[in-house]
Amino acid sequence: MLMLNYSSFIIKKLSFGTVATVSLVGLVACQEMPQATKLRTAYIASEGLFQQEVVNIALEKLGYELEVKQLEPPTLHLALGNGDLDFSCAHWEKLYQEFFEKSGGDEKLERVGVIVNNTLQGYQIDKKTADKYKITNIEQLKDPKIAGLFDSDGDGKADLTGCNPGWGCESVIEHHLDVYGLRDTVEHNQGSYNALIADTISRYRQGEPILYYTWTPFWLGSVLKQTKDVIWLEVPFTDLPKGQEEWTKKDTSIEGKNLGFAVDKIRTVARKEFLETSPDAKRLFELVEIPIEDINAQNQLLQEGEDSTVDIRRHAEEWVEKNQELFDNWLEEASKLTS
The missing domain is CATH 3.40.190.100 (Glycine betaine-binding periplasmic protein; domain 2)
Incomplete structure (x- = not known):
């Protein structure tokens, strides 16, 4: 999860034996640097974090920052409905139908794409x-x-x-x-x-x-x-x-x-207001699909002890590297709708 604190970030430059310390705030005054949009997301169990991280990596490439939490299914859906989360890649369409309805249903939320089918x-x-x-x-x-x-x-x-x-x-x-x-x-x-x-x-x-x-x-x-x-x-x-x-x-x-x-089917569920203002993210959600065999293989690594959030992030990065052409195509399509 990227958590960059721009206000405290310091650039140090060595020039002619003199160390010049320049605050990034000072640089911003001379050069416009857009602030990354922070998105709030959540997963349910470690077995589902892998596909969430693949999506997170893509969103980061599109310029977003991610704040990630782990929540139980009812709490996760209520947080979406209340505006405390922006999206999640942990929504089982039929199993979580009641949670979806109780959190605002189609009026507040939208299900996008199919990450895993059957x-x-x-x-x-x-x-x-x-x-x-x-x-x-x-x-x-x-x-x-x-x-x-x-x-x-x-x-x-x-x-x-x-x-x-x-x-x-x-x-x-x-x-x-x-x-x-x-x-x-x-x-x-x-x-x-x-x-x-x-x-x-x-x-x-x-x-x-x-x-x-x-x-x-x-x-x-x-x-x-x-x-x-x-x-x-x-x-x-x-x-x-x-x-x-x-x-x-x-x-x-x-x-x-x-x-x-x-x-x-496992889908992305998101706040409608977020999707309306972030068409690039919505397009990404529509495109992301991960073979169930790949998720099973990654889940086996969890069982073998590679089960920390750092491990799972690495698994996602390795999957992206092995599927770079597909991943780049997602980004290319989504980038066309950058707001």
């Missing part, structure tokens, strides 16, 4: 248990005997590694437990997802059955591989909570499997 969410179990007991649908966990296979704490209920409190997936999972009749047999374990999933992976490696919520793009898919290590569970029918009621089986299915969550 993102998935759902429930997975280990393939060994799935094959042995012929488990393909989460509804089968209504059977206490089946649910008991995934009981890791001895309370008789299946332990579902679930969603962080406050995330959009939380309301979907809680709704599913009710409409699929799973309250008596499934426990929704919540907290820090990364900590919970680390324990889940550990139990899998010890040969224990596992049940968990997950999504793509996410590094977990490169650790627990689909069809080799784990399988997606289907749901008996599509039924989603308030704000997502309009989605049907067609919206929640992919490759013939109904996963229960709407197949989604």
Whole structure:
């Protein structure tokens, strides 16, 4: 994040053995230097910061400065609606529909471009248990005997590694437990997802059955591989909570499997007023698209320990270098609309 303090910036020039110190303020009096526009943005989790940083780098090239925060989904959307943020690249179109509406909806906000298409969410179990007991649908966990296979704490209920409190997936999972009749047999374990999933992976490696919520793009898919290590569970029918009621089986299915969550897309969401005064930024948002495979590969680096904000910024810079021609095309197109 660039935070240049022009008023205190000092240029030192060495000339004929004499050090002349010149304040930049003095230079400005002789030469017009436009002040960079500062934009306020936010991401939700470290797994989504990579694509945000790619966009940030492009915006910096267009002359903007960025102030970046980490916020929970409801807070992020409310901040946009209240004018405390300008944009975010962490908006799941369908999953965050209710947050979008509660923050002013189309009157205050606008969704622009598609950074990642066909993102998935759902429930997975280990393939060994799935094959042995012929488990393909989460509804089968209504059977206490089946649910008991995934009981890791001895309370008789299946332990579902679930969603962080406050995330959009939380309301979907809680709704599913009710409409699929799973309250008596499934426990929704919540907290820090990364900590919970680390324990889940550990139990899998010890040969224990596992049940968990997950999504793509996410590094977990490169650790627990689909069809080799784990399988997606289907749901008996599509039924989603308030704000997502309009989605049907067609919206929640992919490759013939109904996963229960709407197949989604990650988009940029921004204040309308900001977009109206910054056509170059809007055009950039329309153009940016990052292959899901690239995000999965970057997320794997997080799992391997390269998970600081400095690491993630470097990952984004390396991606830009590898995709320089595409990146330059984005800038060229956006620059045509510089206000």
